[in-house]
Amino acid sequence: xxxxxxxxxxxxxxxxxxxxxxxxxxxxxxxxxxxxxxxxxxxxxxxxxxxxxxxxxxxxxxxxxxxxxxxxxxxxxxxxxxxxxxxxxxxxxxxxxxxxxxxxxxxxxxxxxxxxxxxxxxxxxxxxxxxxxxxxxxxxxxxxxxxxxxxxxxxxxxxxxxxxxxxxxxxxxxxxxxxxxxxxxxxxxxxxxxxxxxxxxxxxxxxxxxxxxxxxxxxxxxxxxxxxxxxxxxxxxxxxxxxxxxxxxxxxxxxxxxxxxxxxxxxxxxxxxxxxxxxxxxxxxxxxxxxxxxxxxxxx
Numbered sequence: 450x451x452x453x454x455x456x457x458x459x460x461x462x463x464x465x466x467x468x469x470x471x472x473x474x475x476x477x478x479x480x481x482x483x484x485x486x487x488x489x490x491x492x493x494x495x496x497x498x499x500x501x502x503x504x505x506x507x508x509x510x511x512x513x514x515x516x517x518x519x520x521x522x523x524x525x526x527x528x529x530x531x532x533x534x535x536x537x538x539x540x541x542x543x544x545x546x547x548x549x550x551x552x553x554x555x556x557x558x559x560x561x562x563x564x565x566x567x568x569x570x571x572x573x574x575x576x577x578x579x580x581x582x583x584x585x586x587x588x589x590x591x592x593x594x595x596x597x598x599x600x601x602x603x604x605x606x607x608x609x610x611x612x613x614x615x616x617x618x619x620x621x622x623x624x625x626x627x628x629x630x631x632x633x634x635x636x637x638x639x640x641x642x643x644x645x646x647x648x649x650x651x652x653x654x655x656x657x658x659x660x661x662x663x664x665x666x667x668x669x670x671x672x673x674x675x676x677x678x679x680x681x682x683x684x685x686x687x688x689x690x691x692x693x694x695x696x697x698x699x700x701x702x703x704x705x706x707x708x709x710x711x712x713x714x715x716x717x718x719x720x721x722x723x724x725x726x727x728x729x730x731x732x733x734x735x736x737x738x739x740x741x742x743x744x745x746x747x748x749x
Contacts, residue, residue: 456484467687476653479602481691482588482674485665486600489678496680502600528696529722531729533739535560537711543737544712550624551631556714557704558634561585561659562626564702564716567734568657569618571720571727572699580612584658585633591664593639599674607642609633610656634661655698662705673706691717700724 456474463469472484486502493500540556543563547554565583589607590597597605611633617625665674675689691703700720707713716739720728728734729743 456487476604476606476693478604480588480604480606481662482590482599482605482665483602485674485678489674490600492678492680502598502674504600504602505598506602507597526697526721528700528719529725529743530692530717530719531725532690532742533716533718533734534707534741535714535716535737535739537709537713539737539739540712540714547624547627551628554627554631555663556712557661557663558627558631559623560704560714560716561630561661561702562623563734564718565630565657565659566618566623566626567731568700568702568718568720568724568728570731571724578615580614581618582610582612582656583630584608584610584654584656585630586653586658586660587634587637588661588664589637589642592637592642607637608654608658609637609641653693653696653701657699657702659702660704662703666706672710675706676708676710689715693719 459471461469703717705715707715
């Protein structure tokens, strides 16, 4: 069913009980924040409740066809996906360990640094490269002076590059990388956001990309927008999965809120299947005791 502006809805009802609801749309049209707020609005209408985040269409909303696409690699590889779920207690311990280096670190800062550094170890070596780079994707609704509402129908994703020296990545000292991620996000300016989005619009390019969804966690309510949609009282979603289609190149890391709230986070990783197989055995990740869900490869 097409529900709004090229967003498609599918509902699967299982014989053993339970329902899976999927929403699909082009990221050139709308981002995850809008999709999450739209889904929550739908459930609020169903329950005859006021809409918390009404859909908002800006008058200068860009046509998806006018936005330049990022070039794809010539020989895309088969990609596979793994999901890692980390508890609040584990994330709290990890943030405590890096507190001296980065006292204000967020769960995203730590997990982005962890997976970036561990993925770098399973990637084939790049000759003559002195640095490792990570493309960080973040939502800029609240980062601009004329802030956009949560229900903004459009794409408010900003992509920026962070680089670290190879020796720093291989040192095993995670605190410095955590601090670099935190400082990078804290240093984003509105001028940079607009200059990037107007001139060289990039959507999930060939670099290793990490998506930040910390803005979807509402600390005062101790819940996430991803899990706030309910068709009945206290009937929150059991699991929310977010997949970006046609990802190739270096891969994608998505750090999401988890269903249990607090500091717990879910990390979805999409990599070439041989690299993901190695990452799934990484001791530095496994010692944090994540619950893991492995998926098969995705053919292009």
